[in-house]
Amino acid sequence: MTTARHLATIDELRARPSGGPGGAPGFHLAELATSEDFWDDDGSRRALAEDQYEAERDGLAALLTARWGPPTELDLWPVLERSLAGESLPEPWSTLCAHTPELRLWRDDGRWIGLGISQWDKELPLRLLAVVTAVDPPQAQVDPPQA
Template sequence: MTTTRLLSELDLLRSRAFPAAPERSGDLDSGPGFHVAALATSEDFWEADVERRETVEEQYEAERDGLAAVLTARWGEPDRMSLWSLHARGMEGEELPEPWGVLCAHVPDLVLWRVGGRWIGLGVSQWDKELPFRLLAVVTEVDPP
């Protein structure tokens, strides 16, 4: 992964129109007012040892932080948003708007900017300890709940 490639993919994502209905295409989930894209995906960890998994997690967090540094120079200091409380609220039955409802199930926190009426976020996702890590980019007009 190079920061230049990741930045290019994020800029393309920001320029895409939002669809009228939810849709999925490869590593892109979109819906009214949002896009969530995997900028990079690791291997899975079915046979990997704990040390390998931790190394990859650190690598993905470093990639997120490197891209965040470039975006901070562009847009200013981001917010850091923990999604834990949203996850708890969803588990208690609260209806959370997308993309927030799905994100909080597998992304612990986001680095988040408000740019031109949209939220732009970066996070590291992992649905379960055996599954791959994904560096996610979020572009949304939907305010965090």
């Protein structure tokens, strides 16, 4: 999929209403790209795929930064630890922290737009994800944009 298509998908997510079921804050999540799995891999294909997905994320992030300024970085590992310790976290953060180690986040028009690379386990596919949500991220874990 092309960068132009990724941007169009993000814009489609942003155009959707932000409310969830029963009027609760909602979110929209899209897989922008999905790799093959890595069951029979010695690590070399996975390393190449990781580099490719990081490059795709970084290229897309540069375009989103031109729109909305520098992103904030959200480290989701501490969020996962909080979740595993029994803390109830709102969606999409509760689910994302289980398979996406970090997100780049922009704030626009009252919503967060995020990009991340997801992988449920080392043998499973990588996924370039976009999320649009009105739900604020766990605040203690958001690092300010770097100038």
